[in-house]
Amino acid sequence: MRCRLPDDKYDLLAALVQSCRRWDIFYYPNMLLQHDADAPLAFVYLSVEEIKRFGLALYKVCRLSTPTSFDLSGDCSNGGRNDLLTLADLSFCMPDSDELWNAPLGGESEVLNKYDSSAVGRDNGDAKNWISQASALLHDARVGFDWI
Numbered sequence: 001m002r003c004r005l006p007d008d009k010y011d012l013l014a015a016l017v018q019s020c021r022r023w024d025i026f027y028y029p030n031m032l033l034q035h036d037a038d039a040p041l042a043f044v045y046l047s048v049e050e051i052k053r054f055g056l057a058l059y060k061v062c063r064l065s066t067p068t069s070f071d072l073s074g075d076c077s078n079g080g081r082n083d084l085l086t087l088a089d090l091s092f093c094m095p096d097s098d099e100l101w102n103a104p105l106g107g108e109s110e111v112l113n114k115y116d117s118s119a120v121g122r123d124n125g126d127a128k129n130w131i132s133q134a135s136a137l138l139h140d141a142r143v144g145f146d147w148i
Contacts, residue, residue, distance in 0.1 A: 010067035014083035028092040052095045087135035
C-alpha cells in the first residue's frame with residue numbers, strides 16, 4: 001500500500017532527498033566530520049544516532065510514497081521512484097540499542113555496564129555492516145516484488 005502524494009508534495013520530498021544526497025549526510029564518516037575533534041562524545045553520539053534514525057524514517061516515507069501522476073504501468077511524469085531515498089543511500093549501521101538511546105541523562109554508563117557492549121553499540125566504522133551493503137541482497141531488478 002502506497003501513499004499517493006500530490007505532485008508538489010512529492011517534488012518537495014524528492015528535493016529533500018536530493019539535498020541529503022548532495023551533502024552526503026547519510027554517509028557515516030561525514031556524520032562524524034560534522035563535529036570538532038574536541039566535541040563531547042555524548043554530543044557526537046547523539047547527533048550520529050539522530051541522523052541514522054532520520055535516515056531510516058525518511059526511507060520509510062519514501063518507500064510508501066508515490067506521486068499522484070504515477071500510472072498503473074509504474075511510470076510517472078516527474079522522474080519516478082529514483083528521486084527518493086533507497087537502502088543504497090544509507091551508508092551507516094543500524095542505530096544502536098534503544099536502551100542506550102532512551103537512557104536518562106548520565107545513565108548511559110549504567111546501560112553500557114549492564115549489557116555486553118557489542119550488543120548495545122555497533123561497529124559503525126566497518127562498511128560491511130552498513131545498511132547500504134544489504135541493498136544488493138534485497139534488490140533484484142529481475143524481480144518486480146518490493147521486498148523491503
